[in-house]
Amino acid sequence: MENFIVSARKYRPATFDTVVGQNSITSTLKNAIKNNILAQAFLFCGPRGIGKTTCARIMAKTINCQNLSENIEACNKCESCTSFNNAASFNIHELDAASNNSVEDIRNLVEQVRIPPQVGKYKVYIIDEVHMLSSNAFNAFLKTLEEPPPYAKFILATTEKHKIIPTILSRCQIFDFKRIGVEDIANHLKFVAQNEHIEAETDALHIIAQKADGALRDALSIFDQLVSFSSANITYKNVIDNLNILDYDYYFKIVDATLKNDITNSLLILNDIFENGFDGQHFIIGLAEHLRNLLVCKDKATLSLLEVGENIKSRYAEQAKQADIMFLIKGLEIINHCDIEYRGSNNKRLRLELSLMQMCSLKSGALHPQSEPIIIPPQKKTENQSTKSIVSEPIPKPLTNEPQAVSQPTIVNEPKTVPVKDPEPKPVQKKTGPRMPGSISIKGNINKVEEEASTYKSTIHTLPDTDFTQEDLETQWSNYLSSEADQTPSFVNALRKYTPILKDNYLVEFKTDNKVIANDRQNINKVQAYLKEHLQNQKLSLQSVITLKEENNTAYTDEEKFDEMKKKNPALQDLKDQLDLEIEF
Ligand SMILES: [Zn+2]
Numbered sequence: 001m002e003n004f005i006v007s008a009r010k011y012r013p014a015t016f017d018t019v020v021g022q023n024s025i026t027s028t029l030k031n032a033i034k035n036n037i038l039a040q041a042f043l044f045c046g047p048r049g050i051g052k053t054t055c056a057r058i059m060a061k062t063i064n065c066q067n068l069s070e071n072i073e074a075c076n077k078c079e080s081c082t083s084f085n086n087a088a089s090f091n092i093h094e095l096d097a098a099s100n101n102s103v104e105d106i107r108n109l110v111e112q113v114r115i116p117p118q119v120g121k122y123k124v125y126i127i128d129e130v131h132m133l134s135s136n137a138f139n140a141f142l143k144t145l146e147e148p149p150p151y152a153k154f155i156l157a158t159t160e161k162h163k164i165i166p167t168i169l170s171r172c173q174i175f176d177f178k179r180i181g182v183e184d185i186a187n188h189l190k191f192v193a194q195n196e197h198i199e200a201e202t203d204a205l206h207i208i209a210q211k212a213d214g215a216l217r218d219a220l221s222i223f224d225q226l227v228s229f230s231s232a233n234i235t236y237k238n239v240i241d242n243l244n245i246l247d248y249d250y251y252f253k254i255v256d257a258t259l260k261n262d263i264t265n266s267l268l269i270l271n272d273i274f275e276n277g278f279d280g281q282h283f284i285i286g287l288a289e290h291l292r293n294l295l296v297c298k299d300k301a302t303l304s305l306l307e308v309g310e311n312i313k314s315r316y317a318e319q320a321k322q323a324d325i326m327f328l329i330k331g332l333e334i335i336n337h338c339d340i341e342y343r344g345s346n347n348k349r350l351r352l353e354l355s356l357m358q359m360c361s362l363k364s365g366a367l368h369p370q371s372e373p374i375i376i377p378p379q380k381k382t383e384n385q386s387t388k389s390i391v392s393e394p395i396p397k398p399l400t401n402e403p404q405a406v407s408q409p410t411i412v413n414e415p416k417t418v419p420v421k422d423p424e425p426k427p428v429q430k431k432t433g434p435r436m437p438g439s440i441s442i443k444g445n446i447n448k449v450e451e452e453a454s455t456y457k458s459t460i461h462t463l464p465d466t467d468f469t470q471e472d473l474e475t476q477w478s479n480y481l482s483s484e485a486d487q488t489p490s491f492v493n494a495l496r497k498y499t500p501i502l503k504d505n506y507l508v509e510f511k512t513d514n515k516v517i518a519n520d521r522q523n524i525n526k527v528q529a530y531l532k533e534h535l536q537n538q539k540l541s542l543q544s545v546i547t548l549k550e551e552n553n554t555a556y557t558d559e560e561k562f563d564e565m566k567k568k569n570p571a572l573q574d575l576k577d578q579l580d581l582e583i584e585f
Contacts, residue, residue: 007220011192013054017071017257020188020216021180022051031071039173041154045161046177049215056155060092060124080120089298091120098129106137110144113152122153129155131163145171176196176472179214182307200234203309207239225282246278248312259322259358280352281342294469295328327362334358466536470502479529490525506540511547518544558583
């Protein structure tokens, strides 16, 4: 093991036939070589790690081979092939445009194109990540690409085809590389494992292949990591643990639970997933994938779309038998909806739990309304309460292991789709009995709403209503003023001027000559609340009365002075009117 060479390099394909998962491209290239109809320039497009550069190198080696096999493969023995294999060939030039994208870099390359090959027929220029070239570099390159010498071949590779300018596209033969299938990658890993004498479970290799998402290079480097972690024995378990992948097991268990209407267990499994540090969104995507896989199992024709290992395939087949197609489609709808709303949800966990509860309710009756009688209790309320809503009850909080904490779903669905477990309508007053886990009861919720309403009413009725006297009022009034003096001094000072008066029906009046104080509803309400509480009377209400200014008020403004003078001598008004005088303010 100490001489373990990174598989991605060691098992890089050396011939067209060993390229993984790109059969149509390799056979097209072989045909072109065979019929000697090679284009001047090629553009290899597709995601990273799927064999673009590898194919370009094989191509360069093959067209230079002096001893081509009948199968159009390089011999790997001739002078040209050995220099290629030792990375010593002068006929191949690679430029990584991601780091060498200046005009200068391209000029150097163009310079080299002028020199014909000393050995072999072709000089091959591979430009990786060609979309990264600066526009000046592109222009400098264009001339060469238009009229290249016959011995020069260009292979451009890119992950972003849309960034390539049309003038380049039109001069290239384009090949679109596709993501490599999980099965192909898994088989290749199996081949590598066998060659390296590494024990590896098929399911484990499938998980690696899935994680690599179509990129063989990634799959090989994950494989290498795992080999060093697991000392040459790759099991499903250690792949799951090391790659932090949500185990298939979780999905099988959760679907089992939803099929049995088992809300309790499905929420507990979800809790387990959260506790293991997995992301909710990740789980949603995985669950949707799982349902899709079950759906695919339903038909032999689509069975090939199931990209999993053999052992897991049989588990899928088993579970697919228990879930009918409508359950799977509805379940996918629910999960898809959850996926859309999850990110924006304020309570993400609840959003996900709700979806699981909905899935739990699918099997029992929603899909087979005829198989289970749905009886809505004959109370009038049911009609009003039957809107599709969630009656808010304490959310199943961070789940504990007590099942009752989570076994009380409070979804009120449309009555049509709600399975009511007990066919005999019971009086509304009866407490809901022990419910089947996962069943949904309208009656329970109605009871609850009614209980809450009656408690609320009774609270209102039992509010105190004690009699009190003018004296009591004055005592509490001054208590309030002294307690509040620091908080609202101006308001308190204004109130100090007058004594409140108790009127009929517990109306309390207080007088003020200040309009601002009289209309300060916020502070008045505060006083009122204080009095209500301390006099134990909820009917008490406080009202302000604005008084006129007192007679001996000093006149300040000119207008006030005029009024004062007028009172003493009414003729002044006549004088003012006849002379059409105005008071200056
Ligand atoms: Zn050769």
